[in-house]
Amino acid sequence: MKQSPQFTRIQEQMRPGVLTLEGFLGTDERNLIDILIEDDGIVRRNGLTHEKVAVRMQYFRDKGLDGLGEFLSIDDHFEVRVDSVRGKLPSPFGGPGMYEKVNTTVRNLKVGQEVVFTDLHIHFVKDHGFYEGKGSIFRLDPETLITVLEVVL
Secondary structure (H helix, E strand, O other): OOOOHHHHHHHHHOOOOOOOOOOOOOOOOOOHHHHHHHHHHHHHHOOOOHHHHHHHHHHHHHHHHHHOOOOEEEOOOEEEEEEEEEEEEOOOOOOOOOEEEEEEEEEEOOOOEEEEEEHHHHHHHHHHOOOOOOOOOOOOOHHHHHHHHOOOO
16 A cells, blocks of 8 residues: 555654654564554454554553552453653654653463553554554564453454
């Protein structure tokens, strides 16, 4: 699919050194629209929506706030820790507001895997279906995220 000029401007905001030191694209040289389409396909093949994934992310983030900085046991086989770092980040997609630098770590003890995501990631997934580019140190693989968080319809 051809990328619009708007997506090209957004992709420029995602480059290293523009909004963050590392950027949001990693080593992925594809157009933003192609990154979005591929990850959308993964989510849809699992019978899900980005909204469902983001709701589950927000659930763990909210549950983990009670133990700020410490792992909490959640729902029998999860451990969740929320860490806050000072500062806020804007979204490269634009829009209102800034996103707190909050990291949420979710361990699924049943599958033996963990994921780490930020408040900005929740926005990316919910509002844009964006999981970051391949090779990004903060990329969320949609398949792994769905498995670890046990996202269901």
